Amino acid sequence: MTHVVAASAERTIDAPADQVYRYLADTQLHSRFLPPPFYDFHVEETGAFRYKIDFAGGVRELRMQVTEPEPGRTLVHADKGGSGLVTTFTVTPRGGQALVDIASRFDGESGVAGFVERIVAPRRLHRVYGKELARLDAYAREQRVG
Numbered sequence: 001m002t003h004v005v006a007a008s009a010e011r012t013i014d015a016p017a018d019q020v021y022r023y024l025a026d027t028q029l030h031s032r033f034l035p036p037p038f039y040d041f042h043v044e045e046t047g048a049f050r051y052k053i054d055f056a057g058g059v060r061e062l063r064m065q066v067t068e069p070e071p072g073r074t075l076v077h078a079d080k081g082g083s084g085l086v087t088t089f090t091v092t093p094r095g096g097q098a099l100v101d102i103a104s105r106f107d108g109e110s111g112v113a114g115f116v117e118r119i120v121a122p123r124r125l126h127r128v129y130g131k132e133l134a135r136l137d138a139y140a141r142e143q144r145v146g
Contacts, residue, residue, distance in 0.1 A: 004084075007125035008103035011133035015140035017098035021072055021091045023136065024100075033139065035131040048080075055124070083107060100136065102129040 013020045024030050027049050031041040037054040044050055050063045063080040079085040084107035092099040104125060
């Protein structure tokens, strides 16, 4: 039996929400914000990309489909493969800034490996997403200066 594993992080980004959303919606630009353990990022077609992630001692290649259930506010990246990984990016205006929330869920392992995964993966992904949000904020600040 598999279990759903969930992780999230949020941060206020120092830029208007519509601008931040455009940064995230631009798949090629968004790849610049991905920290390790993400690598080997390639856009396959409009609305689809693939990358590798070195996570928990193993490398997985994921093929993601992008949808916009709420254009200008919510982006969803869903794995086309069997992992069940779905990552949602929600951008909420906060005055002249944007609150960005990254939330993921995926089908975890069963048994002892699954128990460990449910404890370790959310913490690790929270840190990784924190780094991604910090990179996004740094980029947004650079654009203001430039």
